[in-house]
Amino acid sequence: MLFNSLQFAVFLPVVFLLYWFVANRNLLVQNLLLLVASYFFYACWDYRFLFLLVFSTFLDYFTGIKIHEAENKSRKKFWLWLSISVNLGFLGFFKYYNFFVASFAEALAHAGVQVNVWSLNVILPVGISFYTFHGLSYVIDIYYDRIKPEKNFIDYSVFVSFFPLLVAGPIERATHLLPQIRKERTFDYGTAVDGLRQILWGLFKKIVIADNCAEYANLIFNNPDHYSGSTKVVGAIFFAFQIYCDFSGYSDIALGTARLFGIDLLRNFAFPYFSRDIAEFWRRWHISLSSWFRDYVYIPLGGSRGGKLMRIRNTFIIFILSGFWHGANWTFIVWGTLHACYFLPLLLTDRNRANLEIVANGRLLPTLREAWQMAVTFGLTVLAWIFFRAEDVRHALSFIQGIVSRSLFTIPQVKPINIILLTIGFLIVEWLGRDRRYAIEKLFTGSPRFFRWSFYYSLVLATYFFSGKEQQFIYFQF
Structure with missing residues (x-):
């Protein structure tokens, strides 16, 4: 269901009227309506992948609670890495399997070794890169005690799958969106x-x-x-x-x-x-993604606190990851690397915040x-x-x-x-x-x-x- 389609022009007013005139002043019913509407919206793309969205939602909901209840750091790490591994495993399979297989075969061919590889006709589930990052930021924030886990499964599910942001963002943070989902909302003209x-x-x-x-x-x-x-x-x-x-x-x-x-x-x-300059461009372009990589990759790697070599390394890592996030093609990696090269002189001369x-x-x-x-x-x-x-x-x-x-x-x-x-x-x-x-x-x-x-x-x-x-x-x- 495209935003610029007739179907959405019918879907949106129907949900709006039900939300404010039927479910008004009942937070549970409002959130349940948003969840049902979001799942219907997603199912219109391909109902077969709705199970993947629900599974990812349940995984992070469950592991978030387990991380919070864990009695020691090793148990916390276990649940954290379980969530990260499964989430990135699904993302890697659906988005990057054929890319890695083809690249491996091509590398061997250049070395004179011919191999037959199995490629799969994998359909990329719409929005998987976005809702995966929603869940990852949630469990990481719980691990670092920035937030407490959400016990209400409906509220958490709305956070992950709220239909306006479900298929192409912005990539939300639990610290920003969950409090809005929990509190009563009244219509404001x-x-x-x-x-x-x-x-x-x-x-x-x-x-x-x-x-x-x-x-x-x-x-x-x-x-x-x-x-x-x-x-x-x-x-x-x-x-x-x-x-x-x-x-x-x-x-x-x-x-x-x-x-x-x-x-x-x-x-x-x-x-x-x-x-x-390019630093300003990245503060203004796809802000939710660039800030996500800053907070969950760049800063944990040391950010700009280390020496020049560390700053160069961290800069290239986040830009290459940003490029790779966009798709399974070397063109995106080159695109990210180019931006790292653009950004580097500003970083090394401390002009990246000019x-x-x-x-x-x-x-x-x-x-x-x-x-x-x-x-x-x-x-x-x-x-x-x-x-x-x-x-x-x-x-x-x-x-x-x-x-x-x-x-x-x-x-x-x-x-x-x-x-x-x-x-x-x-x-x-x-x-x-x-x-x-x-x-x-x-x-x-x-x-x-x-x-x-x-x-x-x-x-x-x-x-x-x-x-x-x-x-x-x-x-x-x-």
């Missing part, structure tokens, strides 16, 4: 309106910007030999906006939907393409220095996105080689003027709202109602005009 506004903006980003950019990006990436270097640059830029608007659009819809039920989810994007505030804070326009910094950072991310989008490393290198040619200085063969104009308009709106949780949160506040509603209706009309494709969100495959 202003919060609900704000949620609808964020849903509208997320749908616009996905349907109008991402899906249209995808058409041209796919055309160019799938047929690179037919296009000039300048056209390949256009294709790479289109993919950069496709993946940003696709994923941040999903996150906006997820956060807006959660607000309809009186729940605030973690923010996942903070206008990353306005970053002035840009903590939003760019041009309190000003309409950036300085020339800020504009140059944003352009360079965007250029570096676009280069890395080529590996992320390519079918394999050879495809990416061939694509880049095609860019670095005389044809780079020719006029691009693809000229989608309407999409370019829409994207420029989108960037202007994002720039004006860069100090908010999402771009249109306070846009036209204080202006006459006519201007505000005219803008909203233009978003609705544009979304309706470009709807009908129902393209899957990119991050569902991760």
Whole structure:
């Protein structure tokens, strides 16, 4: 069930009405409704993998209690590593089995040894990377006495499987979401309106910007030999906006939907393409994942407290893991390694926290220095996105080689003027709202109602005009 589908447009109002008008003021019934709705939502993808979600939920619920009740550290470690091993075992099998088998066979072939390997037609359960990380953070937090285990199985199950975040995040923390699930929730009109506004903006980003950019990006990436270097640059830029608007659009819809039920989810994007360096980019891009790796991998490894060699090692570990988390392909590992190389000079010169505030804070326009910094950072991310989008490393290198040619200085063969104009308009709106949780949160506040509603209706009309494709969100495959 896609967020941009007719099915979801029916599903959401039904659950909303039952939640506030039937289950209102009864916390147990509200949470039970959310759990049933979430399982139905997931079953619409593939009911066969619903058992895996339930099993993972029960495993972490049970091991969390056992960790808390253990009388000594060795028993705590046993239950912790049982949860980690089983969770990562499932994730590794479904997501990485064929990758490891094929890579092993290829390595042996290079050494002159030919082997026949068994590959499986494994279907990747949607959302497994996200709900696995929910459970892992929960049991790790219990092990380190940051939280106490949740004894109510329904409440814990809602934390793991709450349908707005179930298939593509954000990756929630028990310390943030569980207290909201436990407490009584009452309807707030202003919060609900704000949620609808964020849903509208997320749908616009996905349907109008991402899906249209995808058409041209796919055309160019799938047929690179037919296009000039300048056209390949256009294709790479289109993919950069496709993946940003696709994923941040999903996150906006997820956060807006959660607000309809009186729940605030973690923010996942903070206008990353306005970053002035790669460190700032990673504080603003897929925030829930980058902060997860920071808290549960980077800091336990020693963080930045050790010497230069340790800091370099830890930086490469988390970026390579981040790349590998995205999928079973060497392209993602190269993508993560590239970002580690981008990040390293900032870390070693202690400039990785130089840009903590939003760019041009309190000003309409950036300085020339800020504009140059944003352009360079965007250029570096676009280069890395080529590996992320390519079918394999050879495809990416061939694509880049095609860019670095005389044809780079020719006029691009693809000229989608309407999409370019829409994207420029989108960037202007994002720039004006860069100090908010999402771009249109306070846009036209204080202006006459006519201007505000005219803008909203233009978003609705544009979304309706470009709807009908129902393209899957990119991050569902991760």
